[in-house]
Amino acid sequence: MPELPEVETLCRQLNGFLPGAKILGIDILDPRLGKREVEGLAGRKIGGIYRQGKYIRIEMGKRGQNPVISEPGKGQKKIKPKRSDDRLTAALHLRMTGRLLWQTSGGPAPSYTRLIISFATGRLILIDPRRFATFCIRPVETAPALVANPLEELPSQSLKKIAEKRRLPVKSLLMDQRFVAGIGNIYACEILYHAGIDPRRQAGGLSGAEWRKVQKASATVLPRAVECRGTSISDWRDLFGRSGENQNHLEVYSREGKPCHRCRGTIERTKIGGRGTWFCPACQR
Numbered sequence: 001m002p003e004l005p006e007v008e009t010l011c012r013q014l015n016g017f018l019p020g021a022k023i024l025g026i027d028i029l030d031p032r033l034g035k036r037e038v039e040g041l042a043g044r045k046i047g048g049i050y051r052q053g054k055y056i057r058i059e060m061g062k063r064g065q066n067p068v069i070s071e072p073g074k075g076q077k078k079i080k081p082k083r084s085d086d087r088l089t090a091a092l093h094l095r096m097t098g099r100l101l102w103q104t105s106g107g108p109a110p111s112y113t114r115l116i117i118s119f120a121t122g123r124l125i126l127i128d129p130r131r132f133a134t135f136c137i138r139p140v141e142t143a144p145a146l147v148a149n150p151l152e153e154l155p156s157q158s159l160k161k162i163a164e165k166r167r168l169p170v171k172s173l174l175m176d177q178r179f180v181a182g183i184g185n186i187y188a189c190e191i192l193y194h195a196g197i198d199p200r201r202q203a204g205g206l207s208g209a210e211w212r213k214v215q216k217a218s219a220t221v222l223p224r225a226v227e228c229r230g231t232s233i234s235d236w237r238d239l240f241g242r243s244g245e246n247q248n249h250l251e252v253y254s255r256e257g258k259p260c261h262r263c264r265g266t267i268e269r270t271k272i273g274g275r276g277t278w279f280c281p282a283c284q285r
């Protein structure tokens with residue numbers, strides 16, 4: 001399942017070449033995505049691409065110039081722009097198994113292709129075997145404020161305040177998308193290992209100093225994962241179909257029975273909120 005670093009990787013890669021490109025056409029291959037959503041998108045130019053939590057937001061400009069009509073004897077008059085000429089944002093969420101692929105060569109679309117956005121230089125393809133990914137179009141002004149790195153931006157004091165009201169393990173709180181947008185199972189395990197905090201502890205019991213450790217750990221773990229273009233444990237691939245490299249840097253995730261890199265003790269596995277959780281009982285208190 002793509003988490004914050006994987007989605008950030010896609011956004012950065014898209015931002016590298018897509019802004020300014022004009023949409024030539026959109027093909028929806030899965031009726032579940034809804035044809036109505038993409039009406040009127042052809043002809044629009046891509047603006048910026050942003051990550052918000054695990055959403056990929058693609059801004060699209062107006063459809064070219066407003067048409068000009070000539071009226072005999074009255075000169076030229078511009079037609080008033082319609083609602084459909086407003087700027088739009090496409091919000092894409094990959095959910096469980098969605099991925100994006102940039103294809104410059106022709107040829108058939110890969111298996112499980114659900115959506116194809118065509119440009120002069122190539123096409124952007126949404127592939128999703130389990131069909132949970134969502135794609136919807138909104139006017140630009142209703143797009144909520146952008147979140148860069150939720151943990152970096154939230155001061156540790158407010159993390160503590162939010163946590164005090166919640167009765168659940170700290171790991172579950174980190175994975176709560178209403179609290180921190182973008183952290184899933186892999187990175188919650190890694191962040192808590194780096195912070196030296198036992199994932200089973202009640203979130204409300206962490207001190208301000210401990211929340212600062214969580215904050216610092218996430219500011220190390222997440223950017224490094226972005227540098228590595230994400231973690232390819234199962235099916236994650238970047239925009240160009242390459243595996244990420246962060247799986248080579250994981251310190252606890254999926255390492256039960258192996259030695260801890262810090263204390264040489266043994267990494268253990270437990271379940272929290274139904275999800276496999278890995279930690280070092282000696283280093284994480």
Ligand SMILES: [Zn+2]
Pocket residue numbers: 260261262263264265280281282283284
């Ligand atoms: Zn250890």
